[in-house]
Amino acid sequence: MSSQPSSTRDLPMSSAQPSPITEAPVSGGETNPIREAITEAISEHKVILFMKGTPEAPACGFSARTVAALQSLDVPFAAVDILPDPRIRQELTAISDWPTIPQLFANGELVGGCDIVTEMHESGELAEALQ
């Protein structure tokens, strides 16, 4: 249900081999590697969910409900667990201007959190938004 391209290895992407952020990559000129990794992940994945826990083991009811909506549509999506490092949530919220988790992005844009995703799923709009 989720994928893990090697290019987003800096984030704790959900996969058989999770790789939580431990240290910021060392490279000159990058003042905010976490923010850059998030921005890159959002642009590289058609559908990406930032959640608490993993699709297999969600750590919050809102994340679980959002995963269930995506899975019922059989849409492949990447998932990032925000829990291993508080800076992920901090930077994500700064990028998206959205205070809560989960956050679903499609085609580089914020689709919404659990409420909006659920509402769009019930109205049938979600499948279209994820195309």
Add this chain to the structure above:
Amino acid sequence: MPSPDEIKQRIEASIPGAEAEVEDYTGGGDHFKATVTAAAFQGRSRIQQHRLVYEVFGSEIGGPIHALSLKTLLPQKTPTL
């Protein structure tokens, strides 16, 4: 810890013409569910509508207010003048 009534009043005071119904989602005093009806939502996307409500609480969301589940609606009837 905010009460559902306090949350309702703050939403209604901050968004002109808004009517809010707020319930304690889990009974634990930190997960709330709000249905907000406001003409101010007109012409805004769902995301923008929810942002308007979240902005009332700023950094309290994720803090004392662990979760605020939202449903935003436009007023059904326009008053005839």
